[in-house]
Amino acid sequence: xxxxxxxVVVLFGSSGLVxxxxxxxxxxxxxxxxxxxxxxxxxxxxxLALAHIIEAGLYALGFSFGELIGxxxxxxxxxxxxxxxxxxxxxxxxxxxxxxxYPTDHLRFLAGAEALNGFLLISxxxxxxxxxxxxxxx
Numbered sequence: 001x002x003x004x005x006x007x008v009v010v011l012f013g014s015s016g017l018v019x020x021x022x023x024x025x026x027x028x029x030x031x032x033x034x035x036x037x038x039x040x041x042x043x044x045x046x047x048l049a050l051a052h053i054i055e056a057g058l059y060a061l062g063f064s065f066g067e068l069i070g071x072x073x074x075x076x077x078x079x080x081x082x083x084x085x086x087x088x089x090x091x092x093x094x095x096x097x098x099x100x101x102y103p104t105d106h107l108r109f110l111a112g113a114e115a116l117n118g119f120l121l122i123s124x125x126x127x128x129x130x131x132x133x134x135x136x137x138x
Contacts, residue, residue, distance in 0.1 A: 001106055001109075003066070003069060003071050003106070004066065004071050004072075004106035004107070004109045004110055005109075007062050007065070007066055007071075007110055008109065008110055008113040010062075011058055011059055011062045011110070011113070011114070011117075012113060012117050014058055015055035015058050015059070015117055015121065016117075016121070018051055018054055018055055018058070019051050019052075019055065019121045019124060019125075021051075022047050022048055022050070022051035023048070023051075023124060023125075023128045025047055026043065026044045026047050026048060026128055026132060027128065027131065027132070029043055029044075030043075030044070030131070030132045030135065031135075037133065040132050040133075041129070041132060041133060044128065044129050044132045045129065048125040048128065048129070051121075051125075052093070052118075052121065052122065052125070053090075055093065055117075055118070055121060056086070056089045056090045056093040056094075056114075056118070057086060057089070059089045059092070059093060059110070059114045059117075060082065060085045060086040060088075060089035062110060063085050063088070063089060063103070063107060063110065063111075064082060064085055066106065066107050066110060067085075067107065071105060071106040071107060072103055072104050072105035072106045072107030072108065072110075073103070073104050073105065073107065074088070074101055074102065074103055074104065074107075075101075075102050075103075075104055076100075076101055076102075079101060084101070087101070088101040088103075089114065092111050092114050092115055092118070093114055093115070093117070093118035094118055094122070095115050095118060095119055097115070
């Protein structure tokens with residue numbers, strides 16, 4: 001359980017740092033560049049979406065590492081590639097939770113923390129996009 005907690009702390013913090021960087025980049029661009037509102041919005045959407053994909057990727061690496069060190073695995077037998085783990089991570093991060101893949105043992109704790117982190121960071125993205133749209137009117 002100690003490894004799972006340590007993994008959650010590291011992944012929660014690293015994904016938060018990635019997201020803070022992305023939001024800062026978006027807000028600086030919105031303030032400093034004389035561009036149309038559409039261009040600012042598109043920049044914000046793509047930048048923040050890329051940040052979310054990177055963050056889910058960090059969690060996918062965490063799931064793979066957790067499986068490697070033996071703190072859990074996945075119930076399905078057809079989880080053969082990193083892309084399968086990344087797919088699970090994206091579904092879990094977005095709180096969609098399709099249920100076609102599910103973790104076992106202590107990786108369940110990591111999955112719960114990822115869903116919470118994803119919800120928080122997606123909310124931050126929504127707030128950032130709102131600021132870009134409302135503050136940067138031409």
